[in-house]
Amino acid sequence: xxxxxxxxxRAQLGLPQWWQGxxxxxxxxxxxxxxxxxxxxxxRAVETLRDRALLSVDALAAIESNELATLIRPAGFYxxxxxxxxxxxxxxxxxxxxATLDTxxxxxxxxxxxxxxxxxxxxxxxxxxxxxGRAVFVVDAYARRLFERLDGSQAGLSDGELKERxxxxxxxAESLNELHSLIVSHGKRYCRSKPCCDGCPLSDRCQxxxxxxx
DNA sequence: CACCAGGGTGGTT
DNA sequence: AACCACCATGGT
Numbered sequence: 001x002x003x004x005x006x007x008x009x010r011a012q013l014g015l016p017q018w019w020q021g022x023x024x025x026x027x028x029x030x031x032x033x034x035x036x037x038x039x040x041x042x043x044r045a046v047e048t049l050r051d052r053a054l055l056s057v058d059a060l061a062a063i064e065s066n067e068l069a070t071l072i073r074p075a076g077f078y079x080x081x082x083x084x085x086x087x088x089x090x091x092x093x094x095x096x097x098x099a100t101l102d103t104x105x106x107x108x109x110x111x112x113x114x115x116x117x118x119x120x121x122x123x124x125x126x127x128x129x130x131x132x133g134r135a136v137f138v139v140d141a142y143a144r145r146l147f148e149r150l151d152g153s154q155a156g157l158s159d160g161e162l163k164e165r166x167x168x169x170x171x172x173a174e175s176l177n178e179l180h181s182l183i184v185s186h187g188k189r190y191c192r193s194k195p196c197c198d199g200c201p202l203s204d205r206c207q208x209x210x211x212x213x214x
Numbered sequence: 215c216a217c218c219a220g221g222g223t224g225g226t227t
Numbered sequence: 228a229a230c231c232a233c234c235a236t237g238g239t
Contacts, residue, residue, distance in 0.1 A: 076236040
């Protein structure tokens with residue numbers, strides 16, 4: 001199913017344009033800043049960091065948390081995110097930089113990332129998939145909503161089970177990356193209610209299409 | 215004005 | 228293990 005779904009989304013939506021040309025560290029910072037926020041708000045914070053030449057591990061590890069907080073304010077939860085972003089930079093620095101971390105196997109690196117405050121399963125997988133190019137599928141709110149609406153056995157799976165199933169059916173990093181970025185970059189087009197909306201791109205396969213309101 | 219957005223954390227039942 | 232409140236801004 002994952003391969004087929006990728007083909008369907010690719011045909012309907014075309015190539016996603018998401019995080020193109022961003023540096024490794026910019027992706028790491030973006031993954032943290034976008035938590036529970038719109039990408040447009042997170043992007044403002046990222047651009048500010050870029051303009052101030054703060055998108056280096058050493059600069060982020062050294063900046064005062066209060067100052068960092070004011071700079072990333074548009075991303076929301078800015079005090080929390082500031083201390084966590086600085087902590088993440090200090091973690092990277094203490095391990096000799098991103099290139100050194102990249103020598104670790106994916107499962108080990110994932111555990112290391114999850115041990116950092118503010119890095120949960122989704123953020124860890126975004127970092128693994130987009131900053132380190134690992135073969136990982138990111139289960140986020142859009143993916144969860146989409147798979148809930150596809151008929152078949154996916155309904156009721158835990159995040160971990162869904163992630164494993166997708167990764168088993170689509171083992172290469174390129175495809176997993178493309179599938180997830182297609183899902184999120186067009187996620188707002190998918191219906192959120194019963195019955196499914198008329199414009200739903202997957203209306204022919206959506207479980208909730210043509211349901212009566214309950 | 216109310217509700218939402220690509221989460222994570224710590225506490226309570 | 229399943230809830231809950233909290234963190235906070237910007238858009239509709």
